[in-house]
Amino acid sequence: MIKIKLSSVAMSMILGTFAQQTPVSSPALLRSEFIYERAPFPSAHASTIVETRSGLVAAWFGGTKERDPDVGIWVSRHDGSQWTTPVEVANGVQPDGKRLPCWNPVLFQPTNGPLVLFYKVGPSPDTWWGLARTSSDEGRTWSPAIKLPDGILGPIRAKPIELSKGTMLAGSSTEHDGWIVHMERYTGDWSAQSLAAAASWQKTEPLNTKAEFGAIQPAILVHSPTSLQILCRSRQSVIAESWSQDGGRTWSPMKATTLPNPSAGIDAVRLADGRFLLIYNPTATGRAKLDIAVSHDGKGWKRAVVLEDSSGEYSYPAIIQARDGRIHATYTWRREKIKHVVIDPKLLEGK
Numbered sequence: 001m002i003k004i005k006l007s008s009v010a011m012s013m014i015l016g017t018f019a020q021q022t023p024v025s026s027p028a029l030l031r032s033e034f035i036y037e038r039a040p041f042p043s044a045h046a047s048t049i050v051e052t053r054s055g056l057v058a059a060w061f062g063g064t065k066e067r068d069p070d071v072g073i074w075v076s077r078h079d080g081s082q083w084t085t086p087v088e089v090a091n092g093v094q095p096d097g098k099r100l101p102c103w104n105p106v107l108f109q110p111t112n113g114p115l116v117l118f119y120k121v122g123p124s125p126d127t128w129w130g131l132a133r134t135s136s137d138e139g140r141t142w143s144p145a146i147k148l149p150d151g152i153l154g155p156i157r158a159k160p161i162e163l164s165k166g167t168m169l170a171g172s173s174t175e176h177d178g179w180i181v182h183m184e185r186y187t188g189d190w191s192a193q194s195l196a197a198a199a200s201w202q203k204t205e206p207l208n209t210k211a212e213f214g215a216i217q218p219a220i221l222v223h224s225p226t227s228l229q230i231l232c233r234s235r236q237s238v239i240a241e242s243w244s245q246d247g248g249r250t251w252s253p254m255k256a257t258t259l260p261n262p263s264a265g266i267d268a269v270r271l272a273d274g275r276f277l278l279i280y281n282p283t284a285t286g287r288a289k290l291d292i293a294v295s296h297d298g299k300g301w302k303r304a305v306v307l308e309d310s311s312g313e314y315s316y317p318a319i320i321q322a323r324d325g326r327i328h329a330t331y332t333w334r335r336e337k338i339k340h341v342v343i344d345p346k347l348l349e350g351k
Contacts, residue, residue: 026347027344027347028348030343031341032340033341034339034340035083035086035340036076039062039074039086042064043062043336044061044332044336045061045066045315045335046103046157046265046316046332047059047317048060048106048107048330049328049340050107051109051320051323052138055138056077056328057075057076058076058083058107059074059075061101061119062074062086067123069098070099071092071103072089072090073102073105074087074088075087075117077138077140083340089133090105090131100121100123101122102119103122105118106119106154106155106160108160110162110166110168111162112165113190114135114136114190115134115136115138115139116132116134116135117132117133117135118130119132120154126176127176131145131146132154134146146192146196149197149198151203152184152201154170155171155172156170156172157265157316158218158265158266158267158318159267160220161228163248166187167186168186169183171232172203174216178209178210179210179216181215181254183204183218183230184201184202185201185203185204185248186200187200204248207242207251208240212253213232213236215234217233217266218232219267221268223298227245229241229298230242230251231278232254232266233261233263234256236256237261237263238261239259239280240255240256241254241257242255257299258301259278259280260282260284261280261281262284262286264287264315264316265315265316265317266317267317267318267319276296276297276298277294277327277348278292278293278294279307279319279331280293282303287315288311288314289309289314290306291303291307292304293350294350301350308333312334316331316332317330317332318331326343327343328342329341
């Protein structure tokens, strides 16, 4: 018999890989995997996922660490069996050669139009500006960077919604003024000229004051063509919400929900069967727990799937429902990798 002696490092890699790929015990959790095992960057964060006509596409920012000038936007496509090797599709190199960090990519696939990648560039969230790139081949190649009009940041972290063909509603926010939420509406043909034109964009008044809530990064839930809800990250240890009854033009005063929030990003989606899902850190402090909760009305929520519950950071999730009905979510895994999970909505049971 041949005996193979593994080093402690090799053994830990094997056991760690097994543990990381083993789904948390929930019948609804069909698959749990890393989008990549190795990459030319040590740190990754703030993923986004979308379904295109030819499959899933994910993006995130990666580099030495958040805020470092080498942080760029990386993209991977799912070819039907596995994720492709990540490719950097945007960076913060300026005309004078100076490089600034990139932040918070958001992918959006309009009904008629190219795949759109929104992202931010700047030294910090207090000073960043919004840009976009488009892809006519489902994320394989990308246009040059398109600077959004002054005062427009685009979807700040969570995915936007399509109100009608050629019209998008995005949740946005600013951080230099005490964490203030606003909404941005885009109407255009998704060309570079239209995305860069101030006339294509409308911006609401602030939805909160810093005295009430320090809130950012709204996620949108669609209850009807006119009734919309946003859920926001806040500094007050709870998820905050606001409602619109006119398709997102005006909004109710922001108020607290009963959902905890450790000042961490969230995402939400309405399912084809009318239920709503929220992916979030279900604690008032820390990012070591990550759950999916289910609701029938966007008000009462029940925890349905435990995705992570161990030491480390699991954060900044994104969630969608694909055409086949399955739910796909991505999130930051310990600031080292991006994890992808697949959920069967028929097996979700709230507790």
